[in-house]
Amino acid sequence: MQIDILTLFPEMFRGPFDISIVGRARERGLVRIRLVPLRPFGVGRHRQTDDYPYGGGPGMVMRPEPIVEAAEWAMAHVPHPPTVILTSAQGRPLTQALLRAWAERPYLLVVAGHYEGVDERVVDLLEAEEVSLGDFVLTGGEIPAMAIVDGVTRLLPGVLGDPDGARQDSFGPDPRWLEGPQYTRPLVYRGLAVPDVLRSGHHARIAAWRREQAEAKARRLRPEWFGTPAAGAAAPAVTAPGAEEDRGD
Numbered sequence: 001m002q003i004d005i006l007t008l009f010p011e012m013f014r015g016p017f018d019i020s021i022v023g024r025a026r027e028r029g030l031v032r033i034r035l036v037p038l039r040p041f042g043v044g045r046h047r048q049t050d051d052y053p054y055g056g057g058p059g060m061v062m063r064p065e066p067i068v069e070a071a072e073w074a075m076a077h078v079p080h081p082p083t084v085i086l087t088s089a090q091g092r093p094l095t096q097a098l099l100r101a102w103a104e105r106p107y108l109l110v111v112a113g114h115y116e117g118v119d120e121r122v123v124d125l126l127e128a129e130e131v132s133l134g135d136f137v138l139t140g141g142e143i144p145a146m147a148i149v150d151g152v153t154r155l156l157p158g159v160l161g162d163p164d165g166a167r168q169d170s171f172g173p174d175p176r177w178l179e180g181p182q183y184t185r186p187l188v189y190r191g192l193a194v195p196d197v198l199r200s201g202h203h204a205r206i207a208a209w210r211r212e213q214a215e216a217k218a219r220r221l222r223p224e225w226f227g228t229p230a231a232g233a234a235a236p237a238v239t240a241p242g243a244e245e246d247r248g249d
Contacts, residue, residue: 001031001105001156004074004082005145006067007112008049010035012142022150025159033149036074041066050115059116067111067122080107084128085148087113087141091130094148098131102148103155110148112141178221180213 005013017023017033025031042049043065050060075082083105102108111118111128122128133144153159183194197209219226 001103001108001152002034002078002080003031003108003110003149003152004034004036004078005110005112005149006036006038006070006074007142007145008038008114009112009140009142010037013146016146017149021159022153025153025156028158030156030159031153034074036070038066038070041070041073053116057116061116062114062118062122064119064121064125067118068125071109071111071126074109078107082107082109084109084111084126086111086118086123086126086128086130087132087144087148088117088130089132089137090117091132093135094131094133094144094151096151099148099151100155103152108148108152110145112145114140178214178218180210180217 007013013033013035017026022031022033026033038049039047041047043063048063049066050062053059053061071082071084083102085102085108087110109126111122111126123130131144131148133147138144183198187194187199195209197205200206219228223229
């Protein structure tokens with residue numbers, strides 16, 4: 001798989017993609033990650049990448065030219081049609097189902113949004129899918145881009161040592177699935193022991209226990225899946241007109 005990331009801050013990615021599972025996948029050639037800096041595609045001698053919004057309002061908006069032209073440059077060097085993803089606070093929430101779908105594509109092009117957002121013509125021209133990490137705001141789209149790359153890479157064939165590992169994750173085939181509690185050595189730690197069933201060697205009983213524990217955990221941590229309001233849930237906040245917020249996630 002080829003993954004290109006269009007970003008104003010490529011230095012943020014040096015490190016996270018060089019270690020652990022993603023780093024090993026790159027070393028083995030299972031995924032290729034290329035950082036495409038947006039600044040060289042900026043407008044004018046100052047390489048401008050943002051400007052004031054038409055219609056007024058706070059903050060700055062990323063111009064379309066640097067993003068579209070950087071994307072065209074990147075796409076010209078890959079023999080597959082891209083799936084273009086724009087990190088945006090207005091996007092639909094990132095889910096495991098989306099990651100699984102993207103892991104089937106040969107080429108992802110991720111645009112890290114910034115400032116008050118991105119000129120809407122970027123979405124139109126690149127046919128970008130807008131995706132958010134959740135209902136909160138970050139200073140930029142680099143961290144969401146890292147999450148997307150990490151989540152997709154671990155789903156690629158051959159990346160995980162155990163081929164069943166990804167299938168047994170939380171948010172697996174059952175959308176209401178959370179992985180149940182896990183235990184390892186020592187057998188007893190500060191008075192807390194590993195449940196007897198996990199030491200029984202009875203595979204059917206262990207599987208049933210894990211299913212029960214997974215559902216109980218989901219009911220406790222994600223009650224909305226079962227039609228129960230979360231404890232302390234509040235009504236969605238409304239941003240007052242004119243309030244400034246970054247739109248990078």
